[in-house]
Amino acid sequence: SLENNDFAEEGFLNSEAKYTICGVKESSVQNQKLGFSTHSSWGHGMAEQDRWNEVLSKAGFSISRDAVYWVHVQKKPGSVIELRDDHKAFLKIAYENDIGMLVQLAGSEGTHSANYFPETDEELSNFYTYVYETIKLVKEINPKTKYVEFYNEYGNQDPKVATRMQKTGYEAAKAADPEIIVIGGATARVPLEFIESLLKEGFGNYIDAFSGHP
Numbered sequence: 199s200l201e202n203n204d205f206a207e208e209g210f211l212n213s214e215a216k217y218t219i220c221g222v223k224e225s226s227v228q229n230q231k232l233g234f235s236t237h238s239s240w241g242h243g244m245a246e247q248d249r250w251n252e253v254l255s256k257a258g259f260s261i262s263r264d265a266v267y268w269v270h271v272q273k274k275p276g277s278v279i280e281l282r283d284d285h286k287a288f289l290k291i292a293y294e295n296d297i298g299m300l301v302q303l304a305g306s307e308g309t310h311s312a313n314y315f316p317e318t319d320e321e322l323s324n325f326y327t328y329v330y331e332t333i334k335l336v337k338e339i340n341p342k343t344k345y346v347e348f349y350n351e352y353g354n355q356d357p358k359v360a361t362r363m364q365k366t367g368y369e370a371a372k373a374a375d376p377e378i379i380v381i382g383g384a385t386a387r388v389p390l391e392f393i394e395s396l397l398k399e400g401f402g403n404y405i406d407a408f409s410g411h412p
Contacts, residue, residue, distance in 0.1 A: 244287065267304060329370035385409070
C-alpha cells in the first residue's frame with residue numbers, strides 16, 4: 199500500500215491516489231515492444247500464471263519481465279547453478295503463450311558479494327559465470343528470451359563499480375547469446391547526475407538499451 203513506501207514518505211496520501219483500471223481487447227498481432235512485469239520470483243501470483251499469460255498474450259503483449267536472482271540459483275560461490283521449480287514454471291508458461299522474457303539478473307549481496315554489486319576480481323568472475331550459465335538455462339526453457347538486465351533500481355552506487363559490473367555482465371551475456379539485447383541502468387527514478395557519471399566511465403559501451411524507472 200502507499201502508506202508503506204517512499205511515496206508516503208514524500209507526502210502522497212493513499213486517499214489522494216488515483217488508480218486507472220483498463221480493459222484490453224484481444225489482438226491477433228503481438229506488439230514486440232509491449233511487455234509486463236510479474237515479480238513471480240518474489241512468489242507473487244504463481245497460481246495465476248496460466249491465466250494472465252494467456253490473457254496478456256491474446257491482448258498483444260510479447261515480453262514478460264521477471265528476475266532469476268543469483269542467490270536463488272547458486273547457494274554459495276562455486277556451487278552448481280540451477281533454476282528453481284518456480285523459475286522453470288513461469289518461463290515455461292510464458293513460452294507456451296508465445297511470450298518471451300526480459301530477465302533481470304541480480305541478488306548477490308551477502309552471499310556472492312560483500313556489497314550491492316560484485317566488485318572484486320573473484321566476485322566479478324563468479325558474476326560472469328552466473329550470467330552466462332543462467333541465460334543458457336533460461337533460453338533452454340524459453341527460447342524467445344530476448345532481453346537481459348543487471349540489478350534493479352539503483353542510483354547512488356560508485357559509477358566505476360557499476361560500470362565494471364555492467365561490462366562483466368555484458369560480455370557474459372553476449373558469450374551466452376550474441377543476439378540478446380543487454381539493458382543497462384534500471385535506475386530508480388531518473389538520476390541524471392548519476393547517469394552522466396556512468397556514461398563518463400564508459401557504461402554506454404556495455405549496453406544495447408538504457409532503462410529508467412521514473
